[in-house]
Amino acid sequence: MTENQSMRRGRPGYDRQGILDVAVAAFNEYGYDATSMGVLAERLGLSKSAIYHHFASKDEILDQALDTALSGLEAVVADAARPELVEGPTVDRAADRLDRVLRGAVHVLVEQLPSVTLLLRVRGNTEVERRALARRRDFDKRVTALVADAQREGSLRSDIDASVVSRLAFGMINSIVEWYRPGGRENADGLADDVIAIALDGLRMPTSNRVEELLG
Amino acid sequence: MTENQSMRRGRPGYDRQGILDVAVAAFNEYGYDATSMGVLAERLGLSKSAIYHHFASKDEILDQALDTALSGLEAVVADAARPELVEGPTVDRAADRLDRVLRGAVHVLVEQLPSVTLLLRVRGNTEVERRALARRRDFDKRVTALVADAQREGSLRSDIDASVVSRLAFGMINSIVEWYRPGGRENADGLADDVIAIALDGLRMPTSNRVEELLG
DNA sequence: GTCTATAGACCGATAGAC
DNA sequence: GTCTATCGGTCTATAGAC
Numbered sequence: 001m002t003e004n005q006s007m008r009r010g011r012p013g014y015d016r017q018g019i020l021d022v023a024v025a026a027f028n029e030y031g032y033d034a035t036s037m038g039v040l041a042e043r044l045g046l047s048k049s050a051i052y053h054h055f056a057s058k059d060e061i062l063d064q065a066l067d068t069a070l071s072g073l074e075a076v077v078a079d080a081a082r083p084e085l086v087e088g089p090t091v092d093r094a095a096d097r098l099d100r101v102l103r104g105a106v107h108v109l110v111e112q113l114p115s116v117t118l119l120l121r122v123r124g125n126t127e128v129e130r131r132a133l134a135r136r137r138d139f140d141k142r143v144t145a146l147v148a149d150a151q152r153e154g155s156l157r158s159d160i161d162a163s164v165v166s167r168l169a170f171g172m173i174n175s176i177v178e179w180y181r182p183g184g185r186e187n188a189d190g191l192a193d194d195v196i197a198i199a200l201d202g203l204r205m206p207t208s209n210r211v212e213e214l215l216g
Numbered sequence: 217m218t219e220n221q222s223m224r225r226g227r228p229g230y231d232r233q234g235i236l237d238v239a240v241a242a243f244n245e246y247g248y249d250a251t252s253m254g255v256l257a258e259r260l261g262l263s264k265s266a267i268y269h270h271f272a273s274k275d276e277i278l279d280q281a282l283d284t285a286l287s288g289l290e291a292v293v294a295d296a297a298r299p300e301l302v303e304g305p306t307v308d309r310a311a312d313r314l315d316r317v318l319r320g321a322v323h324v325l326v327e328q329l330p331s332v333t334l335l336l337r338v339r340g341n342t343e344v345e346r347r348a349l350a351r352r353r354d355f356d357k358r359v360t361a362l363v364a365d366a367q368r369e370g371s372l373r374s375d376i377d378a379s380v381v382s383r384l385a386f387g388m389i390n391s392i393v394e395w396y397r398p399g400g401r402e403n404a405d406g407l408a409d410d411v412i413a414i415a416l417d418g419l420r421m422p423t424s425n426r427v428e429e430l431l432g
Numbered sequence: 433g434t435c436t437a438t439a440g441a442c443c444g445a446t447a448g449a450c
Numbered sequence: 451g452t453c454t455a456t457c458g459g460t461c462t463a464t465a466g467a468c
Contacts, residue, residue, distance in 0.1 A: 013451060030341055033249040037444060049446075050452050058444065121337070125246055160410050164402070167395055168388050168414055175387020186380070194376050198384055198415065229433060253462060266434050268463070 016054050016064070019044060024065045024114040032062060032118070059128050066122065066132040069108075069115040074135070076104035077142045095155030098146045102199065103192040105173050110180065110188040117177040140166065169199045232270050232280070235260060240281045240330045248278060248334070275344050282338065282348040285324075285331040290351070292320035293358045311371030314362045315412065321389055322408040326396065333393040356382065385415050 022044050026035045037058060041048045055061050079085055080100040083092035109116045124133045144166040151158040156165070173195055180191065238260055242251045253274060257264045271277050295301055296316040299308035325332045335352065338345045363385075364378040372381070389411055396407065 029339075031247065031249055031339060033247055034341065036442075038442080046451095047453055048444080049454085052445065053451055056445095123245075123247060125250065157413075160413065164410055165414070167391065168411065171391020171394070172384050172388040175383065175391065178387070179383055194380055195384065197373075197376065198381070201417075252460075254460080262433095263435055264462085265436085265464075269433060272463095274462070 014044065014046070014054065019051060019054050020061065020064055021114070023061045024118055027062070027065070028114055028117050028121075032121070059126060062118075063128045063132075065115045066119050066128070069112055069119040070132060070135045070139075072108040072112050072116070073105060073139050076101055076108055077139060080104060080146075093155055094146055094149035094153055098143075098150050098156075099196065099200065101143060101146060102169065102173065102196060105170070106176065106192040106195055107188050109173065109176055110182070110191065113177060113180065113182065120174050120177060140170070143170065172199060230260065230262070230270065235267060235270050236277065236280055237330070239277045240334055243278070243281070244330055244333050244337075248337070275342060278334075279344045279348075281331045282335050282344070285328055285335040286348060286351045286355075288324040288328050288332070289321060289355050292317055292324055293355060296320060296362075309371055310362055310365035310369055314359075314366050314372075315416065317359060317362060318385065318389065318412060318415065319408040321386070322392065322411055323404050325389065325392055326398070326404040326407065329393060329396065329398065336390050336393055356386070359386065388415060 023035075023040055026040055026043055029035075030039075037048045037051060041051055044051070055064075080097045083096075086092075086100070119132065119136065122129045122132050124130045144163045147156065147166045147169075148162040150156040151162060176191065176195075180186070186194075239251075239256055242256055242259055245251075246255075253264045253267060257267055260267070271280075296313045299312075302308075302316070335348065338348050340346045340349045360379045360382040363372065363382045366372040367374040367378060392407065392411075396402070402410075
């Protein structure tokens with residue numbers, strides 16, 4: 001849990017995280033380019049130069065925010081590869097690891113909504129943005145490899161290209177930032193269930209579970 | 217098919233559409249806010265004021281481009297409601313109309329890729345953007361109503377809220393703008409098939425077709 | 433239908449006082 | 451850690467010549 005301003009001992013004024021939270025919210029509202037340091041300062045109740053005491057540049061604020069989102073997503077793929085973290089079955093199919101990645105991504109998206117929203121809008125026109133996009137492509141590659149594994153083991157339908165599958169699945173997941181607001185009717189778990197239900201149910205080969213549901 | 221510059225009779229110089237095409241490409245590359253009239257003029261090989269001869273403002277260029285995308289999408293829902301346009305079955309279930317809307321949306325997205333891309337990045341910070349978002353919300357509402365109808369008639373699973381279903385389905389479809397490039401391996405029809413296969417196969421109730429495939 | 437020139441506002445970032 | 455003042459540059463848009 002990130003320490004917020006009201007928890008901090010004694011002094012008024014902002015630390016980097018406090019400024020970051022306000023900045024990311026503003027970037028998401030107006031767009032990064034359209035958010036001037038002037039209006040940012042206004043929102044913070046500070047002068048522009050007070051911000052430059054905490055961050056060397058506008059770019060550095062963006063860099064920090066994108067790192068939050070990327071670190072969260074990278075942790076999801078790293079953890080999904082470690083079945084010992086999960087209680088339960090001794091076999092760990094690629095389909096199980098993919099399931100954990102998809103659910104994990106929904107959770108990161110919901111818990112780090114502002115920074116993930118910002119990440120998904122980056123187009124790569126500065127060096128900071130290009131580095132972020134490179135990390136994101138790396139994440140996508142790992143997911144696509146997982147999909148291909150699941151196709152080979154027979155867990156997923158293989159009539160659709162693995163990279164198209166992973167792109168469409170994450171297209172669905174990522175689109176959640178466009179409408180999900182914390183405190184709404186759905187929590188992260190319910191949302192993840194819905195996404196998995198639509199995505200994997202369509203992806204799962206029409207055998208096993210499905211047959212039992214139909215005939216059982 | 218839009219008339220392009222080289223097709224136009226005689227005279228050099230741009231008409232509104234020619235400027236629009238270049239402008240939309242630049243907006244998508246750098247972002248609308250980050251694209252100055254200066255670099256736009258440079259790309260066109262014109263001076264800034266020559267652009268203002270064709271458009272009253274930067275905003276008006278955006279307005280025109282967004283209208284292209286929105287008109288295409290609005291035509292899709294309007295046509296889907298008219299089964300007489302389709303050869304074939306005499307019964308027309310909500311699920312059939314939804315199928316036509318999803319496939320139609322993929323086609324509009326692919327055929328009007330630049331303007332749809334631009335539309336999907338609009339956040340609503342100017343009057344022009346707010347009007348565009350209002351039209352988009354109206355489109356979303358019609359799709360959600362179609363999903364709800366299909367759920368009531370028993371064509372679609374009804375354990376997931378209709379608005380969540382339509383948002384996730386269009387999240388998947390809209391994400392195509394992030395990676396689809398014309399001339400790639402997939403054409404619009406193949407892409408639409410993939411989207412429908414993943415989305416509707418997961419959405420379709422586990423009866424009829426599915427059972428036949430399993431047991432037939 | 434294009435140009436040059438420029439108005440007037442705002443941009444990110446810095447200097448230096450307190 | 452905050453401030454005021456300001457630098458040099460860019461922004462959208464306009465005026466007016468050709």
